[in-house]
Amino acid sequence: MKSYEPSKSPCPIGRASRILGDRWVLLILREAFLGVSRFEEFMVRLPISRAALSSRLNMMSDAGLLVRDPPDAKRAAYRLTESGRALELAYKAIGAWSAEHLYAEQEKPRDWRKSD
Numbered sequence: 001m002k003s004y005e006p007s008k009s010p011c012p013i014g015r016a017s018r019i020l021g022d023r024w025v026l027l028i029l030r031e032a033f034l035g036v037s038r039f040e041e042f043m044v045r046l047p048i049s050r051a052a053l054s055s056r057l058n059m060m061s062d063a064g065l066l067v068r069d070p071p072d073a074k075r076a077a078y079r080l081t082e083s084g085r086a087l088e089l090a091y092k093a094i095g096a097w098s099a100e101h102l103y104a105e106q107e108k109p110r111d112w113r114k115s116d
Contacts, residue, residue, distance in 0.1 A: 004062040019063045020087075024048055024056045029080075030112060032066065033088060037077040060084075 007018035019025060024046070031045050042053055057078055060066045065084035068076045091112070099109040 004059040006063075019060070019065065022056065022059075024052060025060060025065075028053070028056055028060065029065065029084065029087060030091065032078065032080050032084065033091060034113065037079055038075070039078070042078075 004019060007015040009015050009018075027046055027048075028042060031042055036042055036045060039053065039057070042048070042057075043050065046053070048056075057066065057068075061068055061078070064081055065087075066078045067081050069079055070076055095109075095112045103109050
């Protein structure tokens with residue numbers, strides 16, 4: 001199981017990469033921005049194993065991006081903290097950059113804030 005250990009890097013990007021550098025973290029946060037909060041909802045929407053999802057949700061909670069509500073319940077919800085919500089502007093910037101630079105001219109990217 002992955003665990004979160006804060007970076008001691010003097011570079012802010014280096015510190016952020018400790019938690020945000022994981023592919024699943026970016027996708028789990030995207031789903032949380034779209035309103036997903038329950039473990040089973042994440043499972044349906046992401047091609048991730050149960051063990052990996054559990055590990056990432058715990059790591060993200062330890063890092064202060066999510067809070068488990070209620071903390072000890074079997075069917076808890078994972079909610080964005082203020083720290084997690086503060087990443088939405090970065091997500092908008094990443095989405096805009098991707099739409100501009102990672103799609104062929106004839107391709108049309110979808111808005112990441114709209115669920116399928």
